[in-house]
Amino acid sequence: MLFIFAVEVSYKSRKLEKQLTDPKEMAKSFGQLAVKIKMRLKNLKDADNLAIMRTIPAARCHELTGNRKGELAVDVSGNYRMIFEPLHDPTPKKDDGGLNWEDVTKIQIKEIEDYH
Helix, strand or coil: CCCCCCCEEEECCHHHHHHHHCHHHHHHHHHHHHHHHHHHHHHHHHCCCHHHHCCCCCCCCEECCHHHCCCEEEECCCCEEEEEEECCCCCCECCCCCECHHHCCEEEEEEEEECC
């Protein structure tokens, strides 16, 4: 029996879902960034779990800090990031309290943002 696991992606709002799933809306909303956004979405959806994203250097998947603690981001371009959070209840944690990246298989995309 073949099991295919992939990260399940959902969206914070219907508007964002439309912007990130409809090619015309994506191009209209994000212009030249649309190609890279589409690539990052494919990377996420093709990954068995979030730990796989750490093996893609250009994605630079990382946890955020401060008032964004609990959220993660992947690079879309030099300044733009795709912000998301694990969609597990409770969030998978390691014994030391850190995020267990291997157990994160569901995420919710919150926004595409230039936070610099």
